[in-house]
Amino acid sequence: MNFVQVAIPSPLRQTFTYINKSSSDLLGKRVLVEFGRRKLVGVVISNSDISEGGYKLKNILEVLDETPLFSKEAIKKITYISEYYMHPLGIVIESFIPTFLRKAKHQKDLEKYHQAKEELISATNLHKLTNDQANCLDSIKSKSEGEILLSGITSSGKTEVYKHFINSLINKGKSALVLVPEIFLTPQIFHDFQSSFGDKVFLNHSGLTSIQRIKVWLAAQDDAPKIIIGTRSSVFLPIKNLGGVIFDEEHDQSYKQQEGFRYEAKEIAKILYKETARIIYASATPSLTNIKKGKDGEIETCSLTKRISDAPMPNISIHDVSRKQTSSGVSDQLIERIIENEKAGYQTLVLLNRRGYAPVFMCNSCGWIAKSKCCDTSLVLHQNVKRLKCHRCESVWGIPNTCPECGSSDFLHKGIGTQQVEEVLSEKLPNSNIVRIDRDTVSGKSRREESFAIFQDPTPKIFIGTQLLAKGHDFKNVSLVIVLNLDFGLFGADIHMQEQTAQLIVQVAGRAGRTGIENNVFLQTRVADHPLFNLIKTGNYQEIAKELLEERKKLDLAPFINLVYLKAEDSNQSKLRKFLIESKKSLSQKDLEVYGPFEGPVTKVGYKHRMFCIIQSSKKEKMLQVLSDFAIKSDTKKKEISNWVLDIDPINAV
8 A cells, every 4th residue: 555745735834644546656746635624635745655653544535637746856845945934835835836726627627728839039139238238148157057146236237138148048948037026017027028039928927817827837847948027926937948047126025925935036046946047136236135145255246337328327315304395295395396307308206105195094183093903003095085994904994974082073194195195296287197106006917007108108297106116117208206205214123124225215216317318316304314315325325235234244133144033923912922932932042042022013914913033043054943843843732822933034024
């Protein structure tokens, strides 16, 4: 009799033994099994002639695959990923399976979704590279595997470098994966690559239907060279003959999954492909982690220091509004600059990291603040739909007629959001073309395509939006950039906050003057004397990064020390605190420092309180082993709280 170990998508950190009555080897195949009272699809990860434990075993109900989805080597790597992130193997391996196949679908059902093979031909309309670009390309092509950081100021032609690299891969019969941080960016880069490489460029992200995604998954397995453009989950695609993985805007925190299986796409790519493909991290504002790795010789580096066509770098100014007149949070002086810029025939970009109309809706009589009952966070007024929204759980609430505390109907709103800025500028410039870009306006494929078309249009207009505007867009005629409400990013306990704020400012400043026109950037603030501004004014991100790294080194903070967050949530706050205090006692030992528990930046979500502990050590292997033992031990105990997770290599405390 044959026994198999099956990885099942379950929160339990173990595999499960089933009886295999068939004569075939099931390693790497999907099987249908009975799990409790449910029937689930799992993956066989090992075979055995011996059963341990003496439990009554169940038979496999059905074998769903004729050929394995995973090789022995792939299972080994996925098991390592599960162990590294301390996440259940069944859930991790499910990330590698498209939604269509997570159900009890037979492999033969996929035949109708196979697309006719088309030959991917070499690009014929690539631009001639500058000397700097050619040198970077040579550095990338010097090896067929390993990691390299391609840093370069905004508009220096990084995309053109890796397009040439991808073209060289195609000529060798190899494929490429290009990852972008946001779905919102996919239309721009997809159209760009299609114009260069034709129809064998595929798009993959969560906004597609399960049928569209299974077609890309099948195409990925073809031997023929292809290019796949996608968001972070595309790193799990089984791409044959993969020669290169490119992380566009590699610094972006969107490459880190923040819920459930909290993987970092760059780490996954390294585990899967470091020895077989070239991994390129491209950014104008590289992560401090990769800059340090480059300086330490852990990864290779190359850089671009000049803009294409010698377009001037933006002039960055600090605009102190502590004693200046404002209209709905926007300096009246800056509004005058917007008016002048439009009269000159140019575009303006106004960045505000707050969607909605106002982040606080309150009673003017008693001070009551509208909060989400489930998340205990301030509800945001959305004036256009006359609703209050929670930006944590996306619940929607009606605007009350009277205050629930005092009965007054005297309400006011504080703070500013993108809708409010849009309203005040519409009043000041009634004949202007004002375009708001945030998650409320760009969700859905048609809206993303419309936004892409608007960006390509050079006619005068005013763009208002959240950090989506800062991410890699190629604006044609932006001469003025204004950043509002950035003060919150300069303070706080999260060590990543200043790094992310500096990256955001430099990135959005880089949207201006890309075609050689004069360009000015104004950072509106009430803390103009903050030391970070002296560096940001220069626009020199390498100097900013150097200063931040020196500060981190003095304080012995990441990336100079290994960091893990133990995050937990429960509806009972005292139980939550007790669990974390006991966990802290269990984890505290030589070479391991544990701090906390602290309240999370978001203290409550979905009726559950959130807290976390910070765990750090200079000895990563020992830390991971201690945490692995802790995870196994905690799993065997009766569940004490609603949920807890070990966030490996975290990027924030949320």
